[in-house]
Amino acid sequence: MTVDNLTTADEKIVYDAIVIGAGVIGPCVATGLARKGKKVLIIEKEWSMPDRIVGELMQPGGVRALRSLGMVQAINNIDAYPATGYTVFYNGEHVDIPYPYKADLKPIEKISGLVKGGNDKVLNDSTIKIKDFEDDERERGVAFVHGKFLMNLRNIVAQEPNVTRVQGTCIEVLKDNKNEVVGTKVDIEGRGKIDFHAHLTFVCDGIFSRFRKELSPTHVPTVNSSFVGLALYHANMPVQNHGHVILGTNHMPIIAYQISPEETRVLCAYNSAKVPKDLKSWLAKDVQPYMPKSLGPSFDKALESGKYRAMPNSYLPAKSNDVIGLCVIGDALNMRHPLTGGGMTVGLHDVAQMIKKIGDLDFADRPTVLDELLDFHYEKKNYDVVINVLSIALYSLFAADNQYLRALQKGCFQYFQRGGDCVNTPVQFLAGVLPSPFKLTKVFFSVALYSILINFQEKGISGLPMALFEAIMIWVTAVKVFTPFLFKELSS
Ligand SMILES: Cc1cc2nc3c(=O)[nH]c(=O)nc-3n(C[C@H](O)[C@H](O)[C@H](O)COP(=O)(O)OP(=O)(O)OC[C@H]3O[C@@H](n4cnc5c(N)ncnc54)[C@H](O)[C@@H]3O)c2cc1C
Structure with a gap:
């Protein structure tokens, strides 16, 4: 499609959905809805391949979400590099942490209308092998050049007959006299500022989102x-x-x-x-x-x-989508530390949940859609909270800038070195396949106790009084690192 075709969308139609942004999340929202029979307009300011240093390693949970959406072949034919786990280095020592066994996880859900003709399975190409991804006993993640992956997602959405694409910059979210969202104003080169209308407008404009504040003026990242x-x-x-x-x-x-x-x-x-x-x-x-x-x-x-190149690492707990006619999703809604590579996984999982929740509704029935979106916020929470809190807690430990955090950092590494469940459970959180904030809390505080134990062993009998004092400080530090974020995430 030429850029000309990207500027001709009909503004007289009331679309079922408008999607603002064709990064990682926008094309998945648009494709999923189109496959559910919705008439979708997707607007992106620049459809040519971006060059960014974000979103390059996808955890197994993200690959599973792509399978649920029937879009996993977006990782094909881009020289993507399969990921089978992590290796953590600490002061020269290292420990290997392979991804979880498929047998330990729930089967992947195929969303009806979206998964068809084998589009939930990878294809063979020069770097991705069906044998490895489909038949291996462990889950796989994948890494790629971000722009190439994005172009694959964009090509998938372009093939949907229910989708119209526009190249332009959204400059405003349109509202009616009841303050309900009815569409967006788009600045299109050579055509000017055009109003497009829809029953539901999805904001997927990413990390530097201009429109997330439509949910609340306080919905801003730190x-x-x-x-x-x-x-x-x-x-x-x-x-x-x-x-x-x-x-x-x-x-x-x-x-x-x-x-x-x-x-x-x-x-x-x-x-x-x-x-x-x-x-x-x-x-x-x-x-x-x-x-x-x-x-x-x-x-x-x-x-x-x-x-x-430098990028800021933003943190933003999700907020419920409580504005009629609006759904904010992806980084526009929710961000965590990129250390654990969880952003695309959270966003794609949210898309799959959202499509399951509202994909079969009539979007013209806006109050019902709003009710379901409010439920969606709570139903996706356990999954997202685990990945988000893990990323912040691990960053605090790994970037330790005081002796108690350093004790936790060392304890964490030695906990991994124990192997067995001390590796198998944490890697399930990292991989985005264990949505249990309770279990995450249990493991985090087990690490804290283990750090205290190591400190006692190192200090020996003569250092007991100091070790006792430090035990309290390590525990207090662990509580301070973990609980405020867990609370923020659970209560947001
Ligand atoms: C340094 C760093 C490293 C990261 N590494 C990883 C990683 O390894 N793994 C991982 O899973 N996640 C990672 N992330 C997070 C990941 O990049 C995001 O979670 C993901 O890109 C979010 O997708 P999105 O579609 O919400 O936003 P984006 O991918 O940012 O897409 C937003 C899109 O909206 C378009 N847009 C914006 N404004 C407008 C407008 N007004 N009108 C029209 N279009 C507009 C943009 O051009 C863009 O195409 C990283 C983040 C950072 C900061």
């Missing part, structure tokens, strides 16, 4: 840290097909994962929204010395290239 991204080429990864989390007492967390046969993304955490002016010096002094040896040469080349 930003306390950043990631600085580098691209490594032909890196010698310590463990093939694993995401790498590099931790240590003297540095901030670093993550590394291969996103294609050639390219590896490295994201280096910086504990402030504003990154240092001289990124090269910071990377050379505070990151490079802590990289695993095998990554050294490719990291040095990336450092020399001078191509670094």
Whole structure:
């Protein structure tokens, strides 16, 4: 389709749904609704391939959601790189954490009308193998060049006969005299500012959302840290097909994962929204010395290239969609720390839940749609809370900046080293396949107790009084790290 065709949408039609944004979430919303028979208009400010350092590793929970939506083939033919688990490094030691067994999980739900003709199964291509994804006993995640994945999603939505695409920037959410949402105003190059109307308007405009405030003026993210991204080429990864989390007492967390046969993304955490002016010096002094040896040469080349990009890490608990005619979803609604790569998984799971909840309703019956969207907020909560709280809690531990957090960080690593359930349960949270905030709380505080125990063992009999004091401080720190976020997420 040429850009011309992307500017000709009919403004006289009242669409069932308008979708603002064709990032990760918008095309999935539009495709799902179109397959349910809805007439959908999707508006994106720039349909050509973006170049971003976000959304590059998808957890197994995200792949499962894509299967439920009949869109998993979006990971095909883009040189995507299968992920089979994680390796965590701590001061030079490491522990492998493979993804969960399929047999331990519920079967994947196929959403009626969306899954057809085998579109819930991957295809064979140069990097993705049916044998690995469909027949392996463990779940798989996948990493890719973000822009290529997005273009696949956009191609899928473009093939839906019920979907009309527009290239333009939404500049306003339209409301009627009862303050209910009725559509959006779009600035289209060569055509001007056009009003489009729909029974339901989906806001999927992502991290820097302009329209999330339509839910509430207080629905704004906080930003306390950043990631600085580098691209490594032909890196010698310590463990093939694993995401790498590099931790240590003297540095901030670093993550590394291969996103294609050639390219590896490295994201280096910086504990402030504003990154240092001289990124090269910071990377050379505070990151490079802590990289695993095998990554050294490719990291040095990336450092020399001078191509670094920074992104803010935002946090925003979800809010219920309580405005008639409006549904905010994806990063516009809810964000967590990207350390655990959970953003796409939460968003895609939400899309699958939302389509199941309202996909068969008549969108012209707006009060009924609103009632169902209010239920949807609570029904998706357990799933999202686990991924969101895990990301924040782990970031606090992994970016430890006091001795008690450092004790928790060390305890966490040694807990993983115990293997068995000490690895199997945490990886289910990370993978997005265990939606139990209760179990997450239990595991987090088991880690805290284990950290206290290790501290007692290290201090020995002579250090008992100090260890007792530190036990209290470690416990208090654990409570302070975990409970406010759990409370915020559960009560939002
Ligand atoms: C540094 C970083 C790393 C991350 N890494 C991962 C990861 O490895 N794994 C993971 O699962 N998640 C990751 N995430 C999170 C992930 O990127 C998001 O959860 C995901 O992209 C959200 O999808 P979305 O569709 O809601 O928003 P986006 O993907 O941001 O899409 C929004 C779309 O809306 C369009 N748009 C915006 N405004 C308008 C407008 N006014 N009119 C028309 N169109 C508009 C934009 O052009 C864009 O195409 C990361 C985030 C960060 C910050």
